[in-house]
Amino acid sequence: MNNQKFFDERYDVIVIGGALAGLASALTLASKGKKVLVLEQHNLPGGVATSFVRSGVEIEGTLHEMMSIGPKESPLKIRKFFDEMGVDIEWLRVPDAYRFVDGKKKTDVLVHPGTHGNFETPAFEIAQACGDSDGSVFHAILELLQLCHRVYNSVNVLSVTHMSKARMLIEHPDFVRTAGYSAKEVIDTFHLPDTAVDILSAYWIYVGDVIDNLPFTVWAVLMADYLGYGSYVPAKFSHEMSLKMAERAMEMGCQAEFGIRVDKILAENGHVKGVRLMNGEEIQSDYVICSAYPDKAYTSMIEPLSEVPDGALKFVNAKTVGVSCFSVVMLLDQSPEELGIHDYSTFYAPHGMDLNTIFEEYATEGPYNYITSICTNLANPNASPKGTCIYSITALPRPEGWFGVNEENYEEMKQKNAEYFIRMESERLGVSLKDHILEIVIETPVTISHYTGAYQGSVYGYMHTMDDHIVARLQMSEAENYIHGLAFAGAHQISGDGMGPAVTNGRKAAKIILDMMEEAQG
Amino acid sequence: MKVRNFIEDVGGASRVTKRRQAVYDKASNTPKPFDPIGDTAKKLHPGFIDLTVTSVRQSGKDARTIRFTADHLPYFKAGQFMTLRMKIGDSIVTRPYSISSAPYETRGEAPFIEITVRRPRKDGFAADWLYDNVKEGDTFTGEAGLGEFCHEPLRDADRIMALAGGSGITPFVSMAKEIRNGKMKADLTILYGSRNEEEIILKEELEECICDHVRVIHVLSEPEEGWTGETGFLTKELIGKYTQGDTSYFICGPQVMYAYMLKQLEEMNVPKRRIRCEVFGQAADITKDTSYPSEIKDSVFDLRVEQGTASQVIPARADESIAAALERAGIVIHTRCRSGACGICRIKVLSGRYHVRTENDGRRAADKEFNYVHACAAYPLSDLTVKINIPMQ
Ligand SMILES: Cc1cc2nc3c(=O)[nH]c(=O)nc-3n(C[C@H](O)[C@H](O)[C@H](O)COP(=O)(O)OP(=O)(O)OC[C@H]3O[C@@H](n4cnc5c(N)ncnc54)[C@H](O)[C@@H]3O)c2cc1C
Ligand code: FES
DSSP states (O other): OTTOOOSOSBOSEEEEOOBHHHHHHHHHHHHTTOOEEEEESSSSSBTTSOEEEETTEEEEOSOSOBOSOOOTTSOOHHHHHHHHHTOOOOEEEOSOSEEEEETTTTEEEEEOOOSTTOOHHHHHHHHHHTTOSSSHHHHHHHHHHHHHHHHHHHHHHHTTOOOOHHHHHHHOHHHHHHTTSBHHHHHHTTOOOHHHHHHHTGGGGGTBSOTTSSBHHHHHHHHHHHHHHOOEEETTHHHHHHHHHHHHHHHTTOEEEESOOEEEEEEETTEEEEEEETTSOEEEOSOEEEOSOHHHIIIIIEESGGGSOHHHHHHHHTOOBOOOOEEEEEEESSOHHHHTOOOSEEEEETTOOOHHHHHHHHTSSSOOSOEEEEEGGGTOTTSSOTTOEEEEEEEOOOGGGGTTOOTTTHHHHHHHHHHHHHHHHHHHHTSOGGGGEEEEEEEOHHHHHHHHOOGGGOSSOBOBBTTBOHHHHHHHGGGGOOSBTEEEOSTTSTTOSSHHHHHHHHHHHHHHHHHHHHHHHO | OOOOGGGGOOOHHHHHHHHHHHHHHHSOOSOOOOOHHHHHHHHHOOOSEEEEEEEEEEEETTEEEEEEEOSSOOOOOTTOEEEEEEEETTEEEEEEEEBOSOGGGGSSSSOOEEEEEEOOSSOOSHHHHHHHHOOTTOEEEEEEEESSOSOOTTTSOSEEEEEEEGGGGHHHHHHHHHHHTTSSOOEEEEEEEESSGGGOOSHHHHHHHOBTTEEEEEEESSOOTTOOSEESOOOHHHHHHHOOSSEEEEEESOHHHHHHHHHHHHHTTOOGGGEEEOOOOSOSOGGGSTTOOGGGTTOEEEEEEEETTEEEEEEEETTSOHHHHHHHTTOOOOOSSSSSSSOTTEEEEEESOEEEOGGGOOOOHHHHHTTEEEGGGEEESSOEEEEOOOOOO
16 A cells, blocks of 8 residues: 555564563563564454453453462562553452362362462361361361472572572472472372362363373462462453553554464574565564464474474474363343352362363363353452343363364354353352343354464463473473574463463563573674 | 372472473474364454355345355354445445345355345445445455344344344344244244335345244335235334244344334333344434534544554544544555444554544443544544554455
């Protein structure tokens, strides 16, 4: 169009993807005075961290709980980062950790988080649910959670500090000693009643493989953060967080463009050279941060593909893609009190907590028997108009289960699962949800893929397993920068999935690039 | 304290690292991207498609039905709309049209998709142009399968009552055809208001759909002599007469119809969740909106448009949306619903004042805080600077 030029010839760094990780990268780089271009294919920032509007009501798209925020006066990692960057988000504290309901064993317990890393409340509540008569269960749980806390503190230090092995052993002994074990192996040494293990496993699906094959380190971080400090949500939904990050990045001088898809990452002699857009336009930069999955980058985006070393292909082929998401989000025509909904978040296992069975089921097209329900209004009373509430039901199926999806059967797969969830939750709550639905939106792996382009519709990057242990990821990370000048940001990176970790991953990508720049300057 | 002996083990980190290395060593170095979920997403949501007009037929007084085909027509849901991008003079405009053919017709030997365009009584810019000019062989780009005006079995009653007026009949023709062909499980009663018999559009198509699960009742407000059917407006009495049991009411028609219909349904104590309204476009005359400062209504403002590092100034009439100003200037702006609801035309106002009508304000709360507007639903009240997306299409 009349020869307008929309981009500068060259940028210090081009960030592909304006979701949480990409925006965290952009903020970090801009704060160091780098000239950054962010290119996002969707017309909104945030990727899955977004909301939508139906009949004039804004509804959270995905976020259940944001970790690592903490109270204003003693901020945790992510809130601290936002504070440092000048991203001012109104955080609301989520009142409970979760309610856990096991339909088979008839366990039903509401767990509250502690504050400031104190675990007595959740330990007590979980112990009570196991009929703890002499306080021994309470003490064992407390001890386990305190171990989680020490590992968590170590991870927070070690993820930003290089340290010798000897020093690590002295200063972070519990981190070192538990590093080789699965969550299950460590938990077992505390000889807890089965019910306590079930309750403590509730969050497992948010991070990776079943607890037998899930690194304890990952599980510990999750437990310490959620149960020791509680979680938060933004008052104006996750879009508030995404938008404020994008706005702040632009204020700091980033050029952020939406509705722009990057087609290729240009490389030459093992170095990144820039990107090519869908319309053929090329923009130069020696550094690119890519939010697309490495699978996509190494098999279709790098141009020419001959620049992709064998190691990079082995890297992606060795990985297991993490879970996707199936979510039924509803606007209901009564308040939570009227509907008898009292808990912000509920984990429900109608047929019991056999994690292997649940996880196998997650690899099918459904229906799924482990769900998380969220009533947004219980953390955010003004989330929807008076006399209504927002209620969502989510399962995290693995991509495999949806490989058979096609245009013809999609609607049926969607309806079948959604109907099952609504029925299951109606029975648990003792209220027919179907008779209260003002709006309903069903999100599936296909929806995720459509909006974000995520490989196989996965929201959780690569699965945390004992074969792809976070400690090993950290140790091997340097050797895994296969193309000079290229870093990745997203759930597919070291810290893995979740909105908090996404921010951490984005900062890490920026750090990798900044180090490379420094090195190049000698 | 129990002894947790393995915790004395300090070799864990190197063990898991060796383990990870072993998996890596064994992995293949052949690229094998495999993403059937992504492939399905692309088929269902192909974005802009190239459409070719295969026929144009008169389907009522002042109404023409346009049939398109394309390399791949995506599935859509009965009731949804599509958009067409048109180059008219120097303008590049996009307009939404409900799809009047049925989803099943996008499949089979000779797949097609149809819209039915009515020539407005008043001057219409795009509608007139399309009605007068479209012919077999024309090509357009557009998007199909948009909007939320469809029957959702998990939310809606199995019985649908369509309350249609004028060209608002089109989405219901799609539903009726789909039901008639056994592809959609629902029972549909259409109350279709027209001025007189001559003004009824898609009359034959509707008649062909009548079956056990599809009824069509014409309601004429100015009937000719000899009309034995229903007359007047779609009143609560009339709606009550044809309602049987739990019913979801779907409203689509001229803008003035919505407030009237909602009042009727409210008086019948129909619960909110049983009422669905199609998005209804913009106010016919924004300058008559309450809170609109009418003293500026004849102004033409300077609209500075920033796209990436480029910037230009174009005129923007006070009585037209920012989207319209952009389109007049030949600047491509991605729009779909033209009603302020879908948000695809979201842009940022960097400086200046603007007006958004409450009924068309589908913005997110955080967007409002940062002066993002939906360009199709925002009107300039002063000189403005906006940042819009760089065109890629
Ligand atoms: C969901 C939905 C479904 C619909 N379905 C149907 C359907 O099935 N059948 C049907 O017939 N109609 C349908 N419509 C209406 C259809 O989209 C109309 O064609 C559209 O509203 C344009 O009408 P118009 O020509 O009267 O208005 P226009 O005059 O085209 O549009 C008015 C706007 O165009 C601007 N404008 C005027 N001149 C110019 C210029 N030179 N350059 C650029 N902009 C200019 C004006 O400022 C104003 O903002 C539907 C609308 C919606 C929202
Ligand atoms: S086109 Fe849908 S909001 Fe403007």
